[in-house]
Amino acid sequence: MEHYEVAIIGAGMSGLAAGIRLAHFGKKVCIFERHYAPGGLNSFYSKDGRKFDVGLHAMTNFVKPGVKGTPLGKILRQLRISREELDLSEQKRSRIAFTDANLSFSNDFSLLESEVARVFPKEVGGFRKLSDEISSYPDAKLDEAYVSARSVVRNWISDPLLEDMIFCPLMYYGSATEDDMDFSQFVVMFRSIFLEGFARPLDGIRKMIRLLLDRYRSAGGIRRMRTGISRIETEGNRVSRLVLDSGEEVEADVVLSSAGLSETFRLIDSELDRDYASKEGQLSFTETISIFDKQPSEFGWGDDAIVFFNHGTKFEYQRSADPVDLRSGVICIPNNFDYGDRTLAEGVVRVTCLANYDQWTQYEEDQYIEAKEEWNDRIWKSAVQFMPKSGLNYDSDRVAWDMFTPKTVERYTWHARGAIYGSPSKLKDGKTAYSNLFLCGTDQGYLGIIGSMLSGIAMANQHVLRG
Amino acid sequence: MTTDECKKVVLEIIAEIAPDEDLSDVKPDVALREQLDLDSMDFLDIVMELRKKHGIEVPESDYGELASLGSCAAYLTPKFNALV
Numbered sequence: 001m002e003h004y005e006v007a008i009i010g011a012g013m014s015g016l017a018a019g020i021r022l023a024h025f026g027k028k029v030c031i032f033e034r035h036y037a038p039g040g041l042n043s044f045y046s047k048d049g050r051k052f053d054v055g056l057h058a059m060t061n062f063v064k065p066g067v068k069g070t071p072l073g074k075i076l077r078q079l080r081i082s083r084e085e086l087d088l089s090e091q092k093r094s095r096i097a098f099t100d101a102n103l104s105f106s107n108d109f110s111l112l113e114s115e116v117a118r119v120f121p122k123e124v125g126g127f128r129k130l131s132d133e134i135s136s137y138p139d140a141k142l143d144e145a146y147v148s149a150r151s152v153v154r155n156w157i158s159d160p161l162l163e164d165m166i167f168c169p170l171m172y173y174g175s176a177t178e179d180d181m182d183f184s185q186f187v188v189m190f191r192s193i194f195l196e197g198f199a200r201p202l203d204g205i206r207k208m209i210r211l212l213l214d215r216y217r218s219a220g221g222i223r224r225m226r227t228g229i230s231r232i233e234t235e236g237n238r239v240s241r242l243v244l245d246s247g248e249e250v251e252a253d254v255v256l257s258s259a260g261l262s263e264t265f266r267l268i269d270s271e272l273d274r275d276y277a278s279k280e281g282q283l284s285f286t287e288t289i290s291i292f293d294k295q296p297s298e299f300g301w302g303d304d305a306i307v308f309f310n311h312g313t314k315f316e317y318q319r320s321a322d323p324v325d326l327r328s329g330v331i332c333i334p335n336n337f338d339y340g341d342r343t344l345a346e347g348v349v350r351v352t353c354l355a356n357y358d359q360w361t362q363y364e365e366d367q368y369i370e371a372k373e374e375w376n377d378r379i380w381k382s383a384v385q386f387m388p389k390s391g392l393n394y395d396s397d398r399v400a401w402d403m404f405t406p407k408t409v410e411r412y413t414w415h416a417r418g419a420i421y422g423s424p425s426k427l428k429d430g431k432t433a434y435s436n437l438f439l440c441g442t443d444q445g446y447l448g449i450i451g452s453m454l455s456g457i458a459m460a461n462q463h464v465l466r467g
Numbered sequence: 468m469t470t471d472e473c474k475k476v477v478l479e480i481i482a483e484i485a486p487d488e489d490l491s492d493v494k495p496d497v498a499l500r501e502q503l504d505l506d507s508m509d510f511l512d513i514v515m516e517l518r519k520k521h522g523i524e525v526p527e528s529d530y531g532e533l534a535s536l537g538s539c540a541a542y543l544t545p546k547f548n549a550l551v
Binding site: 024025026065066068069073074077078080082083457461465466 | 483484485486487504506508509511512515519
């Protein structure tokens with residue numbers, strides 16, 4: 001039986017980051033991934049010769065070179081990746097767009113401050129106090145209890161519209177909790193989006209994944225793709241063996257699982273499934289990707305990289321009752337990053353909305369295809385209301401489109417109910433009832449792309465390299 | 468190995484861990500943390516790189532000995548010389 005010092009379940013951002021740390025320091029480590037492509041929730045695929053990204057809209061946490069002590073700097077150091085290799089381009093700007101109010105923001109926080117002063121003159125003092133509090137808030141500890149972010153924010157912000165506008169991007173980019181979030185998570189997200197900012201490599205997520213794979217391989221890490229784990233065998237309070245989908249068995253001294261909380265326990269014992277089913281995430285999403293033969297600037301959409309939109313004044317971040325919740329969403333235009341003299345070959349507009357897992361998984365195959373076509377059009381019509389009027393004809397100017405649904409997410413990532421932000425309950429220290437089994441990734445609780453890598457790094461450091 | 472050679476080895480490790488830091492004027496008697504942006508994760512890496520590259524073990528109780536470049540050299544030079 002093959003024996004590894006560490007087995008990692010999942011070749012997503014957290015699994016790859018953990019793997020790089022462990023391989024670099026000489027551990028015999030193997031990453032097992034059921035899918036043929038690495039990346040997990042942030043991945044890519046080709047369709048009709050065209051490359052599509054899934055997951056990542058932008059890297060959050062962008063700071064300019066030389067800014068010290070930030071999450072981006074930490075992960076680059078820990079993974080031995082240089083800023084030059086990653087080659088990030090900053091967003092031009094982004095916007096929170098509600099029916100009655102717009103707030104633009106960029107990687108320069110003073111823009112958001114001046115926008116709040118313009119739209120909510122009575123609130124700007126409170127907003128400044130809130131951002132000061134967040135700047136000086138201590139780094140999240142692994143053992144902190146849940147505190148409602150809404151209740152804390154209301155100490156400084158009294159206009160419910162501004163409150164919802166602040167929460168909208170932070171929830172969309174990382175909350176597994178309906179309508180509220182943990183305050184320490186709010187702090188992490190506020191910093192990563194508003195105080196730091198958005199950037200992207202020209203080639204999107206593929207660039208990041210390629211760098212991670214190169215590092216992992218050159219450090220001596222082993223990777224087994226199309227190799228899922230079907231069972232985790234335990235003896236007493238220890239994991240003894242992993243059973244692969246093929247029936248082959250392997251041994252590992254330590255197992256790091258990025259599969260998720262309920263998903264990992266289901267591998268141990270399907271009976272435990274019932275206990276953990278209640279902890280499954282309820283929030284899933286759909287994303288449409290439309291490709292145009294023009295640059296978005298040619299149809300007058302040339303500045304906003306990311307637009308967080310909401311129809312009406314009240315923002316509700318909940319499990320969708322309909323297949324897609326058309327009331328809110330996120331528009332991402334990857335063309336609107338400052339790539340210098342380079343450009344993306346085609347215009348790309350992605351729209352993400354909350355979606356209902358149960359409805360998308362109950363369709364027969366032909367109903368599913370029809371539903372995708374119907375909702376793709378409806379999502380576009382909902383989103384386009386928040387963009388400048390243009391002469392764009394969605395049907396004739398579009399050269400390709402695709403759409404992923406909660407069903408797609410579950411099919412390729414095995415995350416229960418297609419819940420990309422996982423369970424509302426997180427295991428922040430990564431520890432389980434088994435002494436050599438630890439969680440990393442989504443259900444450990446650091447969210448977003450930078451968070452997921454930080455999770456893999458932190459869990460590898462804490463439970464293997466120091467342990 | 469001399470203490471100066473040992474300082475060079477430590478600086479090489481720091482350069483690899485934190486390529487974005489300017490190491491041209493690190494004062495040996497001032498704490499590294501006061502001159503450079505190094506956190507506990509970085510210090511863990513210094514310890515692990517010492518083990519990986521040079522076979523030097525630094526037990527957790529001795530991490531304080533790595534506070535400055537001078538104290539690193541004083542603590543590590545005998546360990547390097549004991550290796551042979």
